[in-house]
Amino acid sequence: MSNFLGEFDCKLDVKGRMMIPVGLKKQLPEAVSEGLVINRGFEKHLVIYTRKEWDKIVEDLSKLNSYEKKTREFIRYFTRGASELPLDSAGRVLLPKSLLEYAGINTDVVLSCQFNKIEVWAKDAYDAQLDDEPENFANLAEEVMGNAGRGNNE
Template sequence: MSHFLGEFECKLDAKGRLMIPAGLRKQMPEAEKEGLVVNRGFEKHLVIYSRKEWDKIMEDLSKLNQYEEKNRQFIRYFTRGATELSLDAAGRILLPKSLLEYAGASSEVVLASQFNKIELWSKDAYDALLDNEPDNFSKLAEEVMGGAGRRADV
């Protein structure tokens, strides 16, 4: 499994198209052929997946017991607005207007790599999120990563 790396400030054009930065495009060579999928994130942002990664997630979701209400609700909310994206000849993707409105993204956005996915945030929302960094980040790291069986070389 490949993991994306980097944080990129980008601009949307008037039609909602986003030029995928060259440094990010190099990390996903299959995107031109297989496409990408975008959907809503858990916070007010969007998440972009490679088609292969999205298919893995769909496989996991298909294993949930759909006779249980909470599972049906989760599937509905998680997949709400999911859209296939294709790169055009210039390396741009056209983001759905409804998803851009959900994320509050108008012109300036940040693409933030998160392991197997890319988060798309409005620049203002992303800056506000990171401005709220905990006073004691090392304490948070200890609580999240310091448990038994965790790597000690970080």
């Protein structure tokens, strides 16, 4: 599994192309040969995966019970808009217009690395989300991470 690091400010050109920042491109050596996949995020943002990570996700989805309506709906909504994202010779990617509209992205973009994926946010939406940081981040950390690694013996 890839573990990406960093936060990068980018701009889209008039055609919707984005230059992959050098610091991120160094973390994506397989992207040129294997390609990337972009998809909708759960919030109003986009998510970029390496082709290898996307294939793992698709494999997990294919194991779900497609006879259940909620499963079919989830798969349909989760994969809606998923697109290949090849790099051109200049190191740019063309973000699909429908996905840009979904995420409210116009020109200014923030790429936020999250473990095996790269979140793509409209800069104003990303900044607004971070402005909503909980009053007591330590309490949130305890709630989310407090029992990590201990198991639930209750």
